[in-house]
Amino acid sequence: MAAVQPPACLADLNDDLLRTIVSRLAESELASAVALKRCSSRFKDLAAPLVANAVSVTNEKWQSAASKIGGRVGAKITGALERNEVLTSLDVGGNKIGPTGATAIAEALKGNGVLTNLDLFRNNIGDEGAKAIGGALAVNAVMTELDVSWNSIGPAGAAAIAEALRGNEVLTTLKLVDNNISDEGAKVLASALRVNAVLKTLDLYGNNIRAEGAAAIAEALRGNAVLTNLDLFRNNIGDEGAKAIGGALAVNGALTNLNLGLNQIGDEGAKALASGLRVNGLKNIDLRYNRLGDEGKGVIRDAVSGREGFKLEM
Secondary structure, three states: OOOOOOOHHHHHOOHHHHHHHHHHHOOOOHHHHHHHHHHOHHHHHHHHHHHHHHHHHHHHHHHHHHHHHOHHHHHHHHHHHHOOOOOOEEEOOOOOOHHHHHHHHHHHHOOOOOOOEEEOOOOOOHHHHHHHHHHHHHHOOOOOEEEOOOOOOOHHHHHHHHHHHHHOOOOOEEEOOOOOOHHHHHHHHHHHHOOOOOOOEEEOOOOOOEHHHHHHHHHHHHHOOOOOEEEOOOOEOHHHHHHHHHHHHOOOOOOOEEEOOOOOOOHHHHHHHHHHHOOOOOOEEEOOOOOOOHHHHHHHHHHHOOOOOOEEEO
16 A cells, blocks of 8 residues: 655644544554654644554564564564664565565565665575565555566566556666566566656666567667666677667667677667667667677767767777
């Protein structure tokens, strides 16, 4: 459930009506209760018990997750709660929590109104864990950054996360580095990008994405007006994928940073990219470790020649 913050016009209402409205707005929702407490001195006496109750309910969920996970991760969560901290950021990278741990964290995330950053990199959560996290994202309305890199996530896990992106209105950064989503996963993520209006950074470094997946992402870029950072380093999109991306660059007005390094791109792909670069507002492009010859490098340099502040790596 999304946290509802009281509008400024509440200050103009009489106390009885104000209390009635505010009580409904803040009902056991931590983010709303905290917002009410900070909003005005008129709300403090009403918000204090609501905050205490919401913190208690939220922390019970985290305690449950900690007991299921155990080990260093469980101890980290428990330690934070014992220090009376409200978890706004959680980094449990490299702890081998697996699908079970990811599922426990996902359950705690449902209804959580304050955790904005979650780092689960290198935990081997697999598709099962990714599905659980995707389910939590579908109902969590505050998380802005998620890192599930190096987690053996395949197309099925990517599909669950993509489905959550269709309705999620707050996640701005998604990192899926070094998984194995392949073309199939790239397609479902691309489909979500067509309707998602908030995601700004998508990192798909090292995911075995080929020309077909790149074409799907390119098609999504034609209509997406929000994504500014796209990382496709160390995939295998080749010239055909580069041609698709180049065509999208010709009409996309939002993307500013693009990494296509180590993608088997040759001169033909470079020509297509150059065509898009001549009209696109891109500020940085990385084309290192490809198969560009003198001709390919030349057309890319010509396309961005004279563009102040442009960063080109080849």
